[in-house]
Amino acid sequence: MAKQTSSGAYNLPIKSADASAARRVFRFRSLLRFDAATGVMIGVSLVTAYLVLPPLYSVIQTSLFTTKLTGEIDEFTFRYYQELIRELQVVGPFLNTIYFSAGSALFATLLGGSIAWLVTRTDTPLRGLGYFTAFASFGTPFILYTIGWLLLLGKAGPVNFWLKTVLDQPGPIINIYSLWGMIFIESLLWSPFVFLMLAAAFRSMDPSLEEASAVCGARVWQTMRRVSLRLMLPAFFSVVLLIFIRSFESFEIPALVGLPGDIRVLTTSIYLDAQKLPPRYGSAGAFSVLLMFVVAGTLYLYFRVTREGDRFHTITGKGYRPALIHLGRWRYLAGAGLLAYALVLLVLPFLIILWASLLPFYMQPSIEALSRFTAKNYVTAIHFPKITDSIKNSILLGLGSASAVMALTLLASWLLVRTKMRGRWLLDLLTTLPLLFPGIVMGLAILRFYLFVPIPVYGTLWILLIAFVTRYIPYGIRYTHSGLLQLHRELEEAAYTAGATWSNCMRRIVLPLVTPSFLGGWAFIFLLSAKELSMSVLLVSPQTPVVSVAIFELWENAQVGELAAFGVIWTVILVSIAVIYYLFARRYGVQQS
């Protein structure tokens, strides 16, 4: 059995006398391995197809048919596509959408990437803060996070108040209800995702390549640009693609931040259209079908680029633990940068939410307001119907969907990266498509599917689990795919040569080595599923309440303070789980690799 030495290299217990026998065995085993791969391929494809195809069918059907009041299919129509094309010809919203998505993808990647580099590759003080901030900020309910920023940066908010005083200006300085405001909040929301993925990639960097560059006289920056960053192309592609697409099709930030400032994007009219009765999701369907073509094209190109996977291998049989870069005096500046990141991403919005939760009604921060502090909102939040059941269910669902998604996508990525099966990029496409399904259409599709199919999951937690797993496959695949691309084939081959079975090799070689990506993806999906709303609102039953729906209820009907109190409680619970998880991962997972 292969054993890892302290240097990270593998001692293979093969003696030269047995070489020819070993070769025979190897040939035999590679035949077996092929069978295992085929088996896995069939299994993974079937599961993925079962999860993804019914909603895919629904999305396409929604975009091509009008519906009756009851939701039944009525007449075939191209109307939604024609409307969409007309909408695309209006320059303003289209350009705004491009600016918004590209800007968010760019800033989030820059921000999350820089922090990931500082945390994993340099000797900056306070590095642990990076992980904590990422987990914690992602634990804050989405709506609350946005509201927090609106209160902070609003016309009457504290930031504008201080700026006005300092700059001695009569009017507000910052206008949050603008394209920049939208990009700012959206990038902040996505930066933890970038951080988790790029931190994993940076950790798995091959130092010899960087050392070679340094030996050749390259400066740190040159090495970064020409070696490190190029090696991380798959990870970069993943984050940019996901953020660009998610921002392109997002309703929430454009509606909450853009709409008050009259910044219209492509989804604004879709959002307003969906308010009509009977509900019309045709435009949303057509929009997502159009995006599917764009994404299919992009994925195909990406697949061509990464086909020569060898170029991205950084984890080989040699020791790969990257050396820390010494920043010298700059390290204090870098530490200050990390603090600033934590302050902006986490502390400020959390403080304003905490502030709001302690007041009977929202007041701008002031001494006078302190005298009004009350725990009333917390009493209301704790008495929210079935709150304990909701918390239990949400945590169960998070654990279940994160584990299931990561297991499924690790296998799928292994197939994509390791095997030469033709058309495997289709599997990649299949696993990416759920990213594009409008949540409400997907929720309805799953609801209808399980009302008609005789599998008794309707009204149970299982239907939510199925929905969540389907929804989050795209994130899992990007994490595991970029992680596996860094892993050189030789390690697995060594294992097979030494007589390992396929499952042994997966369990003892592949899984430990991709741990950083795996755990990063797991945590991300766990936190994401705790927020899922658009499908949950349709799929929950009186017996299966979840937290995100409770928060939505409060958002629609309650005062800001009650929503904030509930949000604070939930954030604290999620962050505690995230911290325990992080400590656990650090002890048993990440360091072992």
Next chain:
Amino acid sequence: MSLASQRLSAFCVLIALGAGGGLVPSSAVATVEEIALMNRPDRQKILIEGAKKEGKISWYTTLIVDQVVRPVKDAFEKEYPFLQVEFFRGNAERLVQKMFAEYQAKRYDVDIIDGTVSPTMVRRAGYLQRFSSPVLAEYPADLKDPQGYWGTTNLYFFATGYNTKMVKLNDVPKTYEDLLNPRWKGQMMWSTSRGSGAPIFVGTILNTMGQEAGKAYLQKLKAQNIAKSSASNRQVLDLTIAGEYPLALQIFNHHAYISKTAGAPVDWMPHEPVTATIQTMALAKNSPHPHAAMLLLDFAMSEKGQKVFQQSNYLPSHPKVPAKQIDLKPGGGKFKRAYYINPDAQYDKGNEWVDYFNNVFMK
């Protein structure tokens, strides 16, 4: 519900079955329609006997659980200890979609559905059952369906909310015309919500001023650059309390009142005629617990049930039950005339109002 009380109610059911089992007439096999339209002197007795066998009710509601659903449930279960009310809360669109999907799969879980527009949608799909209830006679014509498809439980009145620190009472716009004053340009916000935001405002103006005058008014209002938000009108009001916008258009008057009572610098100003929407309650066509469902409908609309709405700070629709804060309802001193938007009209015209809003205010 505690275990002890569960046991108690189970015990009650057993007693009831034992004692009354032989006495129940052929109504045990009556259809939902027969039960719903029953009009005989022993109606109450038959309903109770039937309900004892059913044991529970499933209520799909758009009302706020914490504020009013739970108090109503508690009061009702106190009245009929052998019944358990289960509720599923969601916004109108989601509730209706869930019910439609279930009905198409022939899964009949729901007994009662409520909302300002959801019962109308369900009725159009053919999934509602007409009912008759003795309490309906106590209601005026515009607060019940002439064919008996729905009754009302509570009312919502729209007003302009204002931040009392930013706007003096004398300056607050009092009429629709006052909203056109140039000083309010860029100072107002409203919600885009179909059922409780700007589209309802558009509808009221077009209906009460007439198409032509209404459209002329709305064009002028457009020039005021009202900020739009997809947030609910409750959140828009909270932004006004926070000082982001001095005026919040089209908010519920009782929301402003509740915040004011808590000490917030906010109050409300009606513009006559005041727009009102009505919360209706209806019976599902294939209600699995029709006896119990009829008891809940009777209770919610009775004076006794309406007092529960009143005590929860909701505005009861029963003419004899005033609001807890009396001036929140018409004739209470602050405004006289209300323009009730009929649920059918809201459903039929709603899309036009949304379109008009999108075309005029979103460009």
